[in-house]
Amino acid sequence: MEMLLASAIGALSAAGIYLMLRLRSFPVIIGISLLSYAVNLFLFATGRLAVNAPPVLRDGVETYTDPLPQALVLTAIVISFGMTAVIVIMALGSYLSSRSDTVNITRDTPAEQEGDA
Amino acid sequence: MDTAGSFLPIIAALPFLGALFPGLMIQAGRNTCAAFTAAPTILALVLLLLCAPAVLHGEVLQFQLPWLPKLGLNVNFMLDGLGLLFAGLILGIGLLIILYARFYLSREDPMGQFYTYLLLFQGAMVGIVLSDNILLLLVFWELTSLSSFLLIGYWKHLPEGRQGARMALVVTGTGGLAMIAGMLILGNIVGSYDLSVILTQKDIIQADPMYLPALLLILVGCFTKSAQFPFHFWLPHAMAAPTPVSAYLHSATMVKAGLFLMARMWPVLAGTPEWFYIVATTGLITMLIGAKIALFKDDLKALLAFSTVSHLGLITMLLGFGTKMAAVAAVFHIINHATFKAALFMTAGIVDHETHTRDIKRLGGLRHLMPITFVIVTFAALSMAGIPLLNGFLSKEMMLEEASHTIWQGNHWIVPVLATLGALFSVAYSFRYIVHVFWGPQRDDYPSKPHDPGFGMWAAPAFLVVLVVAIGLAPFLAEPLVRASAGAVIGGTLPEFHLKIWHGITPALFMSGAAVLGGAILLALHAPLMRLWLATPRPEAKTMFDAITRAATRASRAFTSGVHNGALTRNGATFTVTVLAAGWLAWSSGETLSASREMLPIAAVPAIGWMLLIVATIGLVAFHRSRFLALVLMGIVGLIVSLGFVYFSAPDLALTQISVEVVTIILLLLALNFIPRTTPVESHPARRMRDALIAVAGGVAVTGLTYAILISDFAFESISAFHLANSYKGGGGTNVVNVILVDFRGFDTYGEIIVLGIAALVIFALTDTVLKGRGGRWLANWDKRKYREAGDRHPLMMVVATRVMMPIALMVGAFIFLRGHNEPGGGFIAGLIVAIAFLMQYMASGFAWAEARQRVTYHATIGVGVLVASVTGLGAWLAGKPFLTSAYGYITLPPIEKFEWATAMAFDTGVFLTVVGAVMLALNSLSSMARRTGETVNIFPMDINPARADADGTDEGNA
Known part of the structure; x- marks a missing residue:
């Protein structure tokens, strides 16, 4: 089972990286979202895997899975949403303002600031 | 901790606190502003004077407050004779500068800013001289570099001011970095960062193989700060600052910080051949070069700047000799130089202020027009030349005396001769200030009709000249202070000495006489010598400095725009590759734990979920151009991730993930309303291939890393057990x-x-x-x-x-x-x-x-x-x-x-x-x-x- 999770995280990362390197904003957003999944799952996995052992205390139950990564990942999921929302609006704003959704804006003149500035 | 000791942090903090006021008080007028700047300085000075009697009796006041004790960084202050001398100079001359600047600055200059910078700088300097912890000292050291940058570049509208400030920051900042390394090595050798501990460990430090690297690094810091050859070039360029800044930074404070540190470290670093040959030789060369250039500068402030370089070289050389008497002479000359040089800078400012030029060639004959200034200049400059009955004479005699029996590589002659030559140039440029500016025929083409300034402006230099004469006539007045601070430098018993005017017929007297005579002849021959000087080619430090910085800027710009030129895709690729490389390095050089966990068996339903996820992910990459389809596929991925959380005992995560999923998809759907529905094919196949390679490498790396973590247990005990045990007991929840x-x-x-x-x-x-x-x-x-x-x-x-x-x-x-x-x-x-x-x-x-x-x-x-x-x-x-x-x-x-x-x-x-x-x-x-x-x-x-x-x-x- 561990191999399945590890390879799933790997696949999500690979797809995330590939899409993040595209030239338009939408695939970049999708790529970053996929990377967020991968990172959240990875953090979660650092607590090691356990089946049927949720960290909710019950009388007579002794084994629980690691609660700490779960708490960290929970807030991470919400924060990833916040981040996704911000970049969606940034992408939208740049598209509406420049009518182009490319992510690379070419710099016409490199900032030459030699000598005295 | 005694009460007097608890004054120390207050003294160090007062200028910083005071720095808040000038900016606000400028609204209430320039006098109020100056008064509010002077108040914290006066208060700090009073507190310092309250500490003075104990220190002069040989006590060392201390204050200790742990800050980051595990790093060895503590707010420890101490006040001994050396600290007292420097703190006194910094605060005392600082007060005079505040007074002088009030009248020097014109109405257009933002005075509030000026005084704020000045107090920041003052606080940093006081911090340096009071620190008992070398890490704390380094903090203040860097603060002086930063605040002096603000002061030197105060006239932001002048390109020379900005360039000078930048040059000073680059040179002293670089030195500061070297100093940090040196201090860390030193602290490492001793095992403590407290000066009071380090200063007792001379034998351990000098026997350590890291002694030489530490010494070199610390000296680079001191030499850059104190403008020693070959780092002396920044100081003259810093003259673009307003004259009060020059007077303060280059007489009593900034450039003396390097000397202070050499004096402070003298007990443990000095006395070795390395110390002698590096420090004494550098000092000697600096003294000669500075004095020679000063003679040929037509700008009054440049003349004074190079003379400062020269005198700093003199003091460095004395410290470099490594003998106790030379250290006494060094301390004495620090006092004397501060008094006459601050006065001279202020008079240069007065001349500039009144005649609107500092060019010696356009001046001359001012003695009747500006009699008060003339008197002040005469005494101060004669003291700088080392004429008897003034304080400069006393310390210069001591210097020549020490030089006369210093042997350099077995040679008895070289040091005394060169020292005399330095003194000779010194006499020449001092006389030149008096003669070429104040004597000679009165002219009628001054840019502005000169006359003496108001009392406020000449009061400060006049006060300093009174000190010059008083110490010169009655050297015993300065003796307690010299004894206390020299005692602190030497760190042991003082040699037998008395400061006095007449030492009898000694070699030093002959050297002194030769210097005065030679200096006068040199001045008489000044015009032909000047033509010779102008005809000979000489290296221009500024062009070299500019060339180096330009080359460095170009190189770093080429590198930076190579790895990230502002394009998001290139940044992303660079970042990914860098992380992969770092991971690879860690993987190949570190070790991994062996498999210690039992693997969970693969069940049917999760395997189906895995397949769905993989297919959806591959589909996303394949069909990402169709954006609605991509959203649907992303929904599938999110759903499987949520189910994964359920399966692996994380119900909270599953609930969060699925609700976030809904919101995210709605958000993206709304956004799709406005942006194009498809992504065009733009990139070249080769580029897609490259990205795919990076992506696959990343994916494989993440898979490997995750798997490596999952197959083994924690390397260290986890803190999760605590949370499980205390959740109900302490937090009241299951x-x-x-x-x-x-x-x-x-x-x-x-x-x-x-x-x-x-x-x-x-x-x-x-x-x-x-x-x-x-x-x-x-x-x-x-x-x-x-x-x-x-x-x-x-x-x-x-x-x-x-x-x-x-x-x-x-x-x-x-x-x-x-x-x-x-x-x-x-x-x-x-x-x-x-x-x-x-x-x-x-x-x-x-x-x-x-x-x-x-x-x-x-x-x-x-x-x-x-x-x-x-x-x-x-x-x-x-x-x-x-x-x-x-x-x-x-x-x-x-x-x-x-x-x-x-x-x-x-x-x-x-x-x-x-x-x-x-x-x-x-x-x-x-x-x-x-x-x-x-x-x-x-x-x-x-x-x-x-x-x-x-x-x-x-x-x-x-x-």
């Missing part, structure tokens, strides 16, 4: 994840909701900006028909269903919220569920319709959420506990069963409100774009209004 969120790590959560709130506000602000700009105008002309795909905007079925769902969804939200402490749920999840319930109304009946029925603004919801969380956290203070400590108990409400209350629940309410507010504000911002396109507010909740008489299902329902 859902450990929720207890961690609201209690154990409540502070993290507190930070996170604030971040979330800020993100929502950023979205709001961005939307607002876009709508006000070009984007808004474009949206206003949006062709709706082109994009309208659904014929029925607000379908009856959906409206009815969401209305029915609303209370149920809200109740589920409340339920999830309330059970959160003990069962999966909590504020985050409840917030998302409630937000989704609202969203459904928005989708069913349109944003505007729903918004018209909403009474609370989302900004307020976010604010109240954060406020509730803060107040809950602060409540713990009332109970005398740290921020966010929670309390809990149980109450029984009759119809329901036993019910728990906990302050954590109030905190969770804050989380809940913030999440609802943030999600809704984000989506609402998007909807405001839709409204800008002219989407109308529908009066009725659905397109077909059953209650309406003329219900016919036409579009007019949206009027």
